[in-house]
Amino acid sequence: MLFVFLVAHAGLFASGTALAAAPTVAAESSPQARIEQASRAIEAVQRAVNDADAPETLKTLAERASQAQRDAEASVVALQPELNQLDARIEQLGPAPEAGEEPDIARQRKLLDQQRSQIDADIKRGKLLAEEAKQANESIEKTRAQQFGEQLGRKVGSPLSPALWREFAEHLPDDYNRFHSLYRQASTALLKAVGKEGWGVPLLGASLALLMLFPLRIWLRHLGRRYAASERAPAGRLRRTGLAVWLLLVGTLLPGLAAKVLVTSLQAIDAIAPRLESVANTFVIATFVAAFIGAVAACLLVPSRPTWRLLDIDDVAAARLRRFAWGAASLTWLTMLLREVNRAARTSAVGTVTLDGLIALTYVVLIMSMLATLAGLHRRRAAEAARLEQEDTNSGRTPRAPRSGWLIVARLGGYLSISAALVATLLGYLNFAMFVAQQMVWGSVIVLATTLLTRFADDFALWLLAPDSAVGRMLRLSTGLSASRLEQAGVLLSATSRLALVMLGVTAFVAPFGNVSALYNWLERLSAGIKIGGSVLTPGSIFSAVLVLALGLALMQVVQRWLVDTYLPKTELDIGARNSISTVAHYLGIVLAALWALAALGIGFEKVALLASALSVGIGFGLQAITQNFVSGLILLAERPVKIGDWIKIGDQEGDIRRISVRSTEIQVGDRSTLIVPNSELITKTIRNMTMANALGRIQVQFSVPLGTNVGQLRSLLLGIYAANESVLIDPAPSFFIDSISGGQVAVNSFAYVSSARNVYGTRSDVLFALLEQSAAAGIALVTPTDIHLVRDPEQ
Structure with missing residues (x-):
């Protein structure tokens, strides 16, 4: 759509002459030749800028200066590697010895020094030329901006002034004669060309133009609608936005290309008079612009198919706005063509002023009609919102807030613009009135087109990289990307596309205020x-x-x-x-x-x-904890004092290590919750690793028996319990010890080993169960702590 935006800007706001092609510097064989060409171009611009006063001339000079700047900068970039190579070769030779050197080396050194001096001088000259071209371009842009402001602020006769109409009537016969002379030139050139070449080429061009304008355009529109309604079309919003973009392309390109074919067929036989060449070019541009305005309105409003409508408006407003959009397109086409014909006929200044005043008033009437339609839509929306709010209040639901913000903004901007244009027209500031009215129409078209294209870009990007789309499935199977990663890529692609389209829309909107090439020069410098x-x-x-x-x-x-x-x-x-x-x-x-x-x-x-x-100091202070944990994590992964699967005890917590990262370690404790410990804690604090190096688990059983108990029988009983348990290891063998004899009791302490510390608790419980059962069966009493109860004699 960049082509459409630029063509539209050229048609709506250019003075009517064809766009002057920016001269390009021919590609030379060497950077030095391009520097010389840029120097001549800058000198020519500096000589011509003082005598230039027409906006078109200044625009051409600005483009030449920008091209010279680009050539100079490109030459500098191309010469810099050569300078670096010469410096490297000179450095390899080293400094010249005081006692002299061999003649071959001296000649080589001298030649390298001369080459380096020449290239260094060329680089400096290129940089200087680039700066001069930049300053010249800035000066031209300031002049153009000043002329643009003076043109907008120029006051002429008011359409309400009788003096204006009297002067117009006085010049009307002369203007009529000029129009008649232009008509005679056009008819003479046409009849002469037809008499020489025949009607074959013009009739063929007219036939092709009609074929493109009606049958082909209608068939392509029907083809797009049929595909969008079929099952092959993508599901979701892309079906509607894709159809709208297709209708926009068909509705814009085919009428414009038809006009281009018709004009080309006439130019092929030299049937266009020299003074009418600009009119013919404007005819093509105006057709593109008018078709673009009509196509934007048609694909967004769709009065006959409400389900395909992208704008949130009712059928009544859609039908009326569609008619007004075609009126705006026709008025724009007629305005561009009339102003160019008026310029080609070289009519009087009062004729031009009168034409501009009538055009400005016509734009004012058209915009006021559109605002009246939007006001009616706003009233209907407000009434519908009030009805819904009453229903929600009666049913006890939360009232739904109406969404009419864009209507309020559109009406407010329209009223301000139309008031400014109307007042300016009545006071005689016709250029300002024309600019405001045309900018209002053009801005509305740009906003609508940008909205459509951003919606389409969003829908297309999300559909293209959707996990269930053909491209998404191919990417997931070939790269292993997850569905969430594909969706993230789709969102990023959508955001990038929307940003580019918004920048393009802003460029097209601000184009009437100055030179569009200045914006693109900035982008080129950014790309450099x-x-x-x-x-x-x-x-x-x-x-x-x-x-x-x-x-x-x-x-x-x-x-x-x-x-x-x-x-x-x-x-x-x-x-x-x-x-x-x-x-x-x-x-x-x-x-x-x-x-x-x-x-x-x-x-x-x-x-x-x-x-x-340079960042080490900041890392040491600001990121001390993170850096400490990171380094500790690397130590843990390399030294492996603890590893995944180990059972460790840190502080009062113990559990199994499930994951070790470079910042923290995850430990699963007994209640299945996860304890996240910074790695520095595992390095700087005392940790008990109960499973390190395949450590065995030890069971300890302690109890007491009366002093008269057969300790040998008790020893055989407990060792037999150990031997009968499958979890108790034979090696190291279980052991039985008498810990102490005191207070009429024998304290017994015994140990046994199992294969892992994880089996200690369960095996110890099994051993205690068996000990209680077998000691009771053997009549061995296990002593429990003595409870002393003080009982008071009731007789005392």
Whole structure:
């Protein structure tokens, strides 16, 4: 749509002459030749700028200055590598010795010095020329802005002034004669060309134009509607927005191309008089513009198909606004053509003023009619909102707030614009009135077109990268991306497209205020790169860096998946070692991908090291805890004092290690909750690892028996219980000890071992169950702590 926007701007706000093609400097074989060409172009611009007063001339000069600036800057960029190569060769020769050197080396040194001096002078000259061209362009733009302001503020006769109409009547016969002379030139050129070449080419061009304008255009519109209604069309909003964009393209391009074919057929036989060439070009541009305005309204309003309508308006407003849109398109087409014919006929100034006044008043009437339609729509929407609010209040629901904000903004802006245009017209500021009225129409068209295109870009991006779409399924199967990642990519693509379209719309809207090429020159300078320190960041390098980073991360994921799923399971490493290797490989891959992306940006490793050293102080103070945990995590993964699957005790908490990352460690405690411990805690504090190095679990059973108990029988009984339990290990063998004899009791202490500390609690419980049962059966009394009760004698 960039072509449509630029054509529309040229037609609506140009003085009517054809757009002057920006002269381009021919590509020369060497940068020095391009510098010389840029120098001549700048000198020509500086000589011509003092005598230039027409806006078209100033625009052409500004474009020439911009082109000269681009050529000079490109030459400087092309010469810089040659200068660097010469510096490297001179550096290899080293300093000239005081005692003299060999003649061959001396001649080579002299030649290199001469070449370097010449290239250095060319680079400096190119930079100077680029700065001169920039200053010349800025000066021209200031002049153009000043002329534009003076033109808008120029006061002429008011349409209500009788003196204006008397003067118009006085010049009317002369203006009529000028129009008649222009008509005679047009008819003479046409009859002469037809007499020489015949009617074949013009009739063929007219036939093709009619074919494109009616049968082909109608068939393509019908084809688009039929496809949008079929099952092959994408589901969702894309079906409607895609059809609207198709109708916009068909409705804009075919009428404009038909006009172009007709004019080309006449130009092929030289049937257009020289003074009418600009009129013919304006005819093509005006047709494109009018078709664009009508197509935007048609694809958004759709009066006959409310279900396909993209604007939130009712049928009555849609039908009326559609008629007003066609009226605006016709008025724009007629205005552009009449003003250009008036300029080609070289009519009097009062004739031009009168024409501009009538056009401005016509625009005012048209915009007032549109505002009346919007006012009626607003009233109907307000009445509907009041009815819904009453129903919600009666039913006890929360009242629904009406959404008519865009109507209020549109009406307010329309009233302000139309008031300014009407007052300016009546006071005689016709240029300002024409500008305001045309800018109101053009701004509305730009807003509607931008809204449509942004909706389409949003729908298309989300549909293209949807997880269930054909492209989405292919990406998921080929790259392993998750559905959420695809949706994120779709949202980013949508945001980028919407931003580009909004910038394009803003460019088209502000084009009447100045030179459009100034905006594009800024974009070209931005594309040339932004210098940050010693590096130049360009959009291409940024795109390459993002692409390299994405490829690096994808490659890292493939390598990590191969390690985890294919290679590491074939090794004899335990699960903790596998996790350590895969985690280190993961973060190492991220670091390598980041360094690769920085290299694609033009930031070398030495600059990264310099940046890291500059940030080390800030990292040491501001990110001390994060850095400490990060380094501790690397130590844990490398030294492995604890690993995944270990049972550790830290403080009063104990549990199994489930995951070790570079910042924290996740421990699953007994109630199945997860304890997240910073890695620095595992490095700096005392940790009990109860399963490290395949540690055994030890069972300790302590109890007391009366002094007269057969201790040998008790020893055999307890050791037999140990031997009968499958979880108790034979080696190391269970043991039985008498801990102490005191207070008429024998304190017994015994130990046994199991294969893991995790089995201690359950095995100890089984041993105690068996001890209670077998000691009771053998008549061995187990002594419990003595309870002493003081009983008071009631007789005392």
